[in-house]
Amino acid sequence: MLWDMTKLALKSIFRNALRSCLTVLGVVIGVASVIAMLTLGQGSSEQVIADVEKMGTNVIVVRPGQRGMGPRAHSTAARPFNIKDVDALEEALPEIDTAAPISSQQGTIVAGTENHRAKITATDQRYLVASDWPLALGRNFNASETRSGKPVCILGQTVRQELFGTADPLDQPVRIKKMSCNVIGVLTEKGASSIGADQDDVVLVPLRTYQRRLTGKDDVSVIYMSVVDGASTGQAIRDVENLMRELRRIAPGDEDDFSVIDMKQVASMLTSITGVLTGLLSAVAAVSLLVGGIGIMNIMLVSVTERTREIGIRLAVGAQTHQVLMQFLIEAVALSLLGGLVGIILGLGLAAIGAHWIDIPFVPDPGIILLAFVFSAIVGAAFGYYPARAAANLDPIEALRHE
Amino acid sequence: MPHSEPYISLKDIRRIYGQGDAEVRALDGVDIDIKRGEFVAIMGPSGSGKSTAMNLIGCLDRPTSGTYRFNGLEIAGLDGDERALIRRHYLAFIYQGYNLLARTSALDNVELPLIYKGIGKRERRERALHALDLVGLKGRETHDPSQLSGGQQQRVAIARALAGDPHVVLADEPTGNLDTQRSREIMELIVELRRKSGLTIIMVTHDEEIAEYASRLIWMVDGRVQQDRELQDAA
Structure with missing residues (x-):
């Protein structure tokens, strides 16, 4: 009986093919946008996690000023670090594998007739x-280049x-702002960051070189550390804070005038x-699903009269x-459901194209697809x-x- | 079926529409007993209550007062879904306007009552094909109503009525839309089918020539039975 009714329903839907198509368009668009949004969202979350893993989940960063969200959160009044802080961290704390100083600014780099503006990172x-x-x-910098501040760059x-x-x-010469130096290495490609x-x-230059020739100050603006494999990052952060x-x-x-964060925090912030x-975005898309439901109700009422x-x-x-009700x-x-099915296919297609376009992984989630399917059935039942x-x-x- | 009680028995049936000054007494104290196998024609001027009587006997409507026993069962107190079950298992209708499902093949139309009887697909198909054969529509099973003439559409409707194996067929002006020749053919078909199966038929008509095919004639005026007489049974 149920099967007979389903066949009957399908017959009646295909008998008015054009009208049925227009009726379910709302549901198609609604489901497609929800699916596309959620799938792209899933993809970008995975991208963030992958980026952070690429950066290393065992990385800790110390900045001057109080912790906060966003790049300009630390106050300019906070005292900068210096190279002694970096060495002290590395030597005193056994769970810190390596600590590296970082200072940076934007600058123009010239080679022959070409010039290009980039971030100059001193380390x-x-x-x-x-x-x-x-x-x-x-090759990497060597200790003597770092100590004496040789004009080299990577x-x-x-x-x-x-x-x-x-x-x-x-071994080609380039000019970084007013300083001439030799290229000793080229980094591998890392790609775009999560933001x-x-x-x-x-362009990387030795810290000493940067301090002497470009800024004239002994400041280190960020300390970048990797934690020994197997050591607790949380414990390392506490030890760094104390030291x-x-x-x-x-x-x-007194309050800290510096802040310590690890990449896991950055990752969870970005994924949130x-x-x-x-x-x-999905909520907005879901509204169109609701509108689609009203479209179905409208046509069903016409159909009942007819x-x-x-x-x-x-x-x-x-x-x-x-x-008769059934x-x-x-x-x-x-x-x-037909609308939902078409919507799911369309949404996945859009998400695949979108993911390719903005260069994030395409991650179709069976749970989301099932949810969209069930949800479109509920819309049909509720408005029918x-x-x-x-x-x-x-x-x-x-x-x-x-x- | 004991002979002591008539198959269909209406006692002092009233059907009143509206209230107060707007009150319309469509049926005003009707008593009709019908035995199994009778072919009853109900005639009368418009507004005499013959269609109302038929809808009541057909369990599509319920009386305002009075008792209606069908096959020993009291119908007047049943609700809509219970009356639907009576229609499903004992009754079938033939209408002036055929009332076939549009854009639906003759075969599917005939199968319709069988679906609600819960009969399986294969048996449904067999019985529908047989019914269409009985009414002389073999070879036109896949035709839509729009591809059939009026007489052929009424034959599909008759096949649909027969397919469900009803006890009573209610026909409301079954030849009202047909010319004399087709009307005769349809009536001869109905009479023949009745002779074969012993169906009880109740037919509303205002055509005396059509009423001649019946075994009994009830004449209604103003919601009452004015005359009720046996006819020479064509069967």
């Missing part, structure tokens, strides 16, 4: 170890591309931002109220109920007399 040989960033060509892939194209940059910045648009308070002579009870955005005589015939041959309810649900009840409650004599 020492420990940075590539702490960040686990391999070289594509050449190029990021973007800078190399801009200044040298396909030519070999090793979209090009991490390869960088930094000591080094910076902060009286007990992605999550909120995905949720909001088929009053048919309902009368069915009642005359002995159909009961619940059977017939129209099944029709509404079938209509809505009223018209179906109107059909079921028709008086057979009146219905048969209907023109």
